[in-house]
Amino acid sequence: MAGRRRASECAVVALVLLLASLVGCGGPSAGADGRAGLQRVLDRRSTALLHRDRAAFARTGALGWFENVRAVPLASWSYRVTALHGSGGRATADAELRYRIEGYDNAPVTVGRTLTLSRDPDGHWYVETDRPAGKSPQQLWDQGAVTVVRGRHSIVLGTGQSGEALHTYAGLADHAVPEVSRAWGRDWAGHVVVLVPGSVRGMAGLLGSPASQYRGIAAVTTGEVGGPPRAPADRIVVNPDAYALLGSVGRQVVLTHEATHVATRSHTDAATPLWLSEGYADWIGYLGTGRTPAEAAPELARAVGDGDVPSRLPTDKDFGFSGEPTKLARSYEGGWLACRLIADRWGGERLRAFYRAVGDHTSRAGSVEDAMKKVLGTTPEDFTRQWQDYLRVQLG
Template sequence: MSARSVLADQQTSEAGRPFLWAAGLSLFVALAVVVLVVRDGPTRVEPARPVEALRASPAQAAAALSSFVAAVEARDGEALVDLAPPASTEVQDQLSGVAANAASLDLRDVTARYVDQAGTVADDGSWAGVVEMTWRFDGFDPAPAQADVIVRFAPDGDGLAIAGFGAPESSEGRVPLWLRGELAVARSDDYLVLVDGDHQEADDVASRVRRGIPVVTKVLPDWSGPVVVEVPGSASDLDETLGVPSGTYAGIAAVTAGVGTDSGPDAPVHVFVNPEVTDGLRRAGAQVVMSHELVHIATDAARKPVEPWLLEGFADYVALRDTRLPDRVTLGRAIEAARREGVPKALPSAADFDTQGPDLQARYEEAWLACRIIAERLGERVLLDLYDEVAGGAMLEDVLPRLGMPTAVLTRAWRSRLSLTS
């Protein structure tokens, strides 16, 4: 969840890609002379009327982006508003909010490099471009995030205005949350929470983070944070924030993922929350979700090659460790699935954790049960050693027998427990 670098000022290939020009919106004049052959001999036809085609201007786009970056770095709301189309109060408010976000989030290392045109130029001269952006939340991100962002441009006098971010008809790029307008922010030395909503929602999310940190450090005492939590306004906004196809995370309460396309060791990883799911959870459920994601942050799960059932089951093991919920609650979906389809013959596979797959919650519960059985029979320390070795690159099938529970033994115990509960 790779950045692409394409030189902007280049002509089309013979395959028919649009021309990119380092000039303003201009007119392409084509004069055609056609000779028709008729029965009485050739007839010369007068030149056709000029064909006018509006062109995008990479040079003007680069100038607008340079002004945008300068205004963000200066936290200059007026300068950002001046970059919006004069008649668009919505975009003016959005860009004014970006200045507020730059201050409240302490944005650093912001760059915006024009890469390529996205789509065609509209009849009104507006168009969109792919822009490689970088940004970093100072004090929280070890290095800048990097991603391709769709930026919309519109004619404005002799130059271009910035008319917005993202293109609904395009699957390219993403829209970082800080570009969506002014956000509600809650922060401390341990966490930074940014919400496309009100301050009460930001405070509520921050409370879950505060409660979740000791849950994690009780099992993983070496982790000290900090953590960044982003809450877009909707499930579709979450998909756009992460640059994934619409509907990818519609049924997911939260996901821990890279902020941009760089997956290097210092690339920032944040928790992203789906408000359409978490708003429907009880307080205890929402807290388990947050604690689960904090485990992923603490174990750097987004960059580790851990078998999905161990990855997710371990996170739930830590999040649920000190709760007193009965099995009918913590295994409710797994029990229903076992009654309906029979007890699974094998531990959940990677395919079972597809975000749009059926009975996804049951698969999470089954993964948690497997990790709980390991901790009950071999001890929590063995479960931690298992996770650490697999996260370090060891094969799960090799580590389990050495630690005292071959996969076949674990699977039998796991199936037996599911049979008893269902």
């Protein structure tokens, strides 16, 4: 019995030594030293990208999207390795990419990336792929070569688009920015970044959501609402499929609407109801177009004409992209007419003051009620009744 135990112990020792030998043959593990080594490689890769040095970039790994991003005017680009998985010659890394577009981003845009890696016998890392992390959105250069067009108040970045098409977007944005500044004021960046992917699927990839949510949406604005002045720049992301169906006035309204979201971001937070933020953006968008309420709010006009006057202002849930299109249209139209009512009855400056008062409130509870009392001298209940009467007059 004792002899058999000693033989067993020897076998176990031999097995452990064999396993250790096999692990050792696999190459260095992805430990602290491996992570530090990878960080150095990514630092060199970032420097090469900023200097447009193709050869230096290639020495750190596959070229991948290097050519796609060449035209983008980058002020900064850096990675921070957050995790390294695997051992031996193969590994996967999680990293945080931070970059700024020169002249437009006050602070870095931050996105998650997943890198697949190989390692040579000398322990040097080589980047094989660099793609969006699991729940992170794509960047435009993930979708193809980026073409850049600069306007007076805008920069337009596109994939799968002609230069002529991108110049059209720049023209619309350049018209929108001064219009927004006249109505809102000049306490914002005064320029916009417009992203134009090749299709609605490309738009969805940039937003990290299913394409089905955006098929009827011409554009959206991404950004950090209520953020400080040095928050990352907003991006106006266009759906070229839906945009192509709009007329010239509709296209301008959409770009001006989205530029308004960029301008009002720092005064927009969880306390701001969507009927106000979306309605105000539409109010500025329609200024000077000559569109009547019935023309600009056809779905709501149809409902009011049938005697179906809304019993309340639209709620935030009414603005969900995945809901019924007609209901969504009525929500936007109702918010626009609420803001139009304020401008007609109290004036555009008072409308702007009301918007700021709601967004600058310390908490959501009571923010609209307090702002209506202080700025408009009314209550939510009385305002709703006035809005309903306004709908009947304007659309009935």
